Amino acid sequence: MMAGLFKHREALLLVAIVLLVGAIELRFPGFIAPRNLVSIYNDTAILIILALGQAAVILSRGIDLSIAANLALSGTIAALLNVAFPDLPVILLLAASVASGTLLGAINGLLVWRLSIPPIVVTLGTMTIYRGTIFLLTDGAWVNAHEMTAAFKAVPRATFLDLPVLSWVSLAAIAAMVVVFVYTRLGRAFYAVGGNPHAAVYTGISVGRTHFFAYLIAGSLAGLAGYLWVARYAVAYVDIASGFELDVVAACVIGGISIAGGAGTAIGAVLGALFLGIIKNALPVINISPFWQMAISGAVIIIAVIVNARGSRVKGRVILKKAEHAL
Numbered sequence: 001m002m003a004g005l006f007k008h009r010e011a012l013l014l015v016a017i018v019l020l021v022g023a024i025e026l027r028f029p030g031f032i033a034p035r036n037l038v039s040i041y042n043d044t045a046i047l048i049i050l051a052l053g054q055a056a057v058i059l060s061r062g063i064d065l066s067i068a069a070n071l072a073l074s075g076t077i078a079a080l081l082n083v084a085f086p087d088l089p090v091i092l093l094l095a096a097s098v099a100s101g102t103l104l105g106a107i108n109g110l111l112v113w114r115l116s117i118p119p120i121v122v123t124l125g126t127m128t129i130y131r132g133t134i135f136l137l138t139d140g141a142w143v144n145a146h147e148m149t150a151a152f153k154a155v156p157r158a159t160f161l162d163l164p165v166l167s168w169v170s171l172a173a174i175a176a177m178v179v180v181f182v183y184t185r186l187g188r189a190f191y192a193v194g195g196n197p198h199a200a201v202y203t204g205i206s207v208g209r210t211h212f213f214a215y216l217i218a219g220s221l222a223g224l225a226g227y228l229w230v231a232r233y234a235v236a237y238v239d240i241a242s243g244f245e246l247d248v249v250a251a252c253v254i255g256g257i258s259i260a261g262g263a264g265t266a267i268g269a270v271l272g273a274l275f276l277g278i279i280k281n282a283l284p285v286i287n288i289s290p291f292w293q294m295a296i297s298g299a300v301i302i303i304a305v306i307v308n309a310r311g312s313r314v315k316g317r318v319i320l321k322k323a324e325h326a327l
Helices: 009-027 034-059 067-084 090-114 119-138 150-157 165-183 185-195 197-202 207-233 244-254 266-285 290-311 321-326
Strands: none
Touching: 009 266, 034 067, 034 165, 034 185, 034 207, 034 244, 034 266, 067 090, 067 119, 067 150, 067 207, 067 244, 090 119, 090 150, 090 207, 150 165, 150 207, 165 185, 165 207, 165 266, 185 197, 185 207, 197 207, 244 266, 244 290, 266 290
């Protein structure tokens, strides 16, 4: 039973997280205090939301390098609307951020679908365009905390049942994406298109439309995360979440989402994000220098890629003696 359990990447990752937290606790007692664990989860909540969207894209054999730029532009739009119309209800500002993110995701999806441009090229281009648009909207200036209304900044920090609203939103996103991946035709289409796009076509699945909806979901979650990020940190500028797209991809890879598409789960992406979140919270506590933190994070990502590659390797049977000696 245990052997079968450990064949699942999620179970292995969960054990790794428990061992990691236990090792840190031995060095710094109090690390596993409920308040500290809640704080770590809350700090990782936005990464979890983005990783869920990225997981949908990677499962369908794509990638979204513009996801952090989407977050930045959507959050900035919400902040600018709040400054221009301070009486506008927060729910409308949140809706505007989600709508903006969804539109930006749709642009990615349409370019990949209709023009058949490789996803990495499309999203590299739109990443720059989205960042440039923020500069045009703000003239390069920051939208600061004193310009935003108190109601705008309060939502992610409010608590319900001793848990911040930001964490509740991420839990709702996890539940929604588990349902999409496991119980919907769209979720099954992600796996089919990512696993074998040619076979998916023969089963009546539109590969292009599936890519479009994957980017649409990733964009809407980036828009949601955009408002949460800007409201939580009470600042909006061109470079917010700069480089965060790499953390998002890393969370998916660590969580067992195959970079070649077709394999992985929403829970795996969540555990991958939590693993990264714990490392990023623990390394400063044990006085690891920022340079070593980057090196350690990079090493973890490379190890995860190697594990993924070995796990997905297709085993063949050598039938030629010459080839056998050549191996």
